[in-house]
Amino acid sequence: MTVKTTSPFGLWPSPITPASLAQSLRLSDVAWDSDGETLVWLEGRADQGVLVCSWRGQAPRDLTSTLSVRARVGYGGGDYAVANGVVYFVAQEGRLYRQSLASGEAQPITPQFGHMASPTPSPDGRWVVYVYTHEGEDGLGIVDATGKAWPQKLMCGHDFYMHPCWHPDGTRMAWISWDHPNMPWDSATLKTAYLDTTAQGPPIVTQVETLAEGPDIALSEPRFSPSGSTLAYLSDESGWSNLYLYDLQTRTHRPLTSNQADIGRPAWVQGIRSYAFSPGGRHIYTIRSDAGFDSLWIYDLSSGQARELDLLPVDYTNLSQIAVDPVRGRLVFLASSSTTSPQVVSYSSEEEIPVRVHRRSTGETIPSADLSKPQPVSWAAGDGTTVHGLYYPPAGSRSPTAGLPPAVISVHGGPTGQASAAYNPRAQFFATRGYAYLDANYRGSTGYGKRYMAALRSMWGILDVEDAVGAAHYLVEARLVDPERLVIMGGSAGGYTVLQTLVTHPGVFKAALCMYGISNLFTLAADTHKFEARYLDSLIGPLPQDSALYRDRSPIFHASKIVDPIAVFQGEIDRVVPKAQSETIVASLRRQGIPHEYHVYEGEGHGWRKKETIEAFYKAVEAFLRQHVIFA
Secondary structure (H helix, E strand, O other): OOHHHHHHHHOOOOOOHHHHHHOEEEEEEEEEEEOOOOEEEEEEEEOOOEEEEEEEEOOOOEEOOOOOOOOOOOOOOEEEEEEEEEEEEOOOOOOOEEEEEEOOOEEEOOOOEEEEEEEEEEEOOOOEEEEEEOEEEEEEEEEEEOOOOOOOEEEEEEOHHHHHEEOOOOEEEEEEEOOOOOOOOOEEEEEEEEEEEEOOOOOOEEEEEEEEOOOOOOOOEEEEOOOOOOEEEEEEEOOEEEEEEOOOOOOOEEEEEOOOOOOOOOOOOOOOOOOOEEOOOOEEEEEEEEEEEEEEEEOOOOOOOOOEEOOOOOOOOEEEEEEEEOOOEEEEEEEOOOOEEEEEEEEEEOOOOOOOEEEEEOOOOOOOOOHHOHHHHHHHOOOOOOOEEEEEEEOOOOOOOOOOOOOOEEEEOOOOOOOOOOOHHHHHHHHHHEEEEEEEOOOOOOOOHHHHHHHHOOOOHHHHHHHHHHHHHHHHHHOOOHHHHOOEEEHHHHHHHHHHHHHOOOOOEEEEEEEOHHHHHHHHHOOOOHHOOOHHHHHHOOOOOOOOHHHHHHHHHHHHOOOOEEEEEEEEEOOOOHHHHHHHHHHHHHHHHOEEEEEEEOOEEEEEOHHHHHHHHHHHHHOOOOOOOHHO
């Protein structure tokens, strides 16, 4: 029986504790082996990446115990691949390994230099192609699958590479590449290459063709059909990320989908999979994202018909990393909803139980009635543009509490990203304590068409700030929250927006939470990693021409305007937003006597992985807000 309470907003007893959040698993990828019987998925346990396999639904077992599985090209992803009873994976130090699914220890097949991602075994199992980065050069490498020979460069010359894939006959490859100053969601190129496989050594590229490119056209996820007659890929040339098919014989392109909804996501990481062919190639399964809510669709390539698949009994609202059993055609993917934490889920319409859960990231002990369900909301910006967000009302089986709740306005990172209807432990942490929580999908976010995403170009630090403040005003005007107890929160690019908001709109928020936020755009452009080294060209402008804008929009040069209490959190070894970004803004806060806290977590990079860090972070957040918001 649920006991109802009347605790004040912000002080509700919550079933989500800092310790419980620290215990959750991170599920980041899942794949079938060639036998169609074995599942392999990747679990994040604190700072350790562990591969787990399960054969025919039997009890799962760990494959890696001493090696941490984690690819580190850019933001990571593309950690492993499975084929013919072998898993190929990248260990955290950068080497590529192979390991039998049956027994035995992992064996390295490349030397230790640089970093690798997206291992892609050849159809005959003799070779593995991968993405590499080393001493400033990125490209595609190739190594024999047993590691007996030294790896070779297969392709280089562009700044970045992603999504290598083999033709079924092993004589052709496709991939995506792009160059500075573009990001992959700005403009990219789809290329194929013919391979000479007659030599004794690894295949050699003999001819390269560009199949698709164009200014301001993002291309991603090339994939050959099982017969090899078609190359599928994603393109946003229509203004939305839709699926296209290229006929290799007639050399013609045609769109398969034409929805005002996205199939692809911005390529922040390697190894993204948003669609998959059925084993015979008659159907394509896609994950469609509409305003942050995902659904699963099947397209019949012969009839052109499309229909949505029913994944009940759980109403999953977030799906990712789809893969198809190459024998029986069963699907597997990662799935969650606002009230269901991430799971490894398989689906088959031909089985008595269509949806099966193979792994859960949490114990799922909290009743769904005690969790908050996000509601799509929108409001008008100053220029009349409709801005979007997801609103989480205070949640729980409780009697009404007098007054209005405090609110947290959350600003997602990127800024080319999106707050989706996936399970959001942070939102639930606040909502179950009696806070309202709004995930602002400000202009520049994905999921609402390319025009909406492109609105932030040259306007970062202006439109995102306006929309964060607009989100707060929306909640106040709707009489959903207490206008005297507003909090703004964000990390990385979202942390930049937090700082910029405090500079330009002092007094709107009662307090702020900034995680590894950017305070100095000049030093960010000079110090960040290669992937984002020219990102600011589009978000602000190129240097040195637009140096005045960099100074105008860098919070550190206007920190004297900050008056609101703020807690700053930083990873000690963050290479994306180095610690100096937080150190400088904290030094200014200290000089001015602004109420603040500064927490640096040793061994953490761009985000928290360690259990002790996650628990300490949420404890610090709760204590800070009690002092400066709830009891102020």
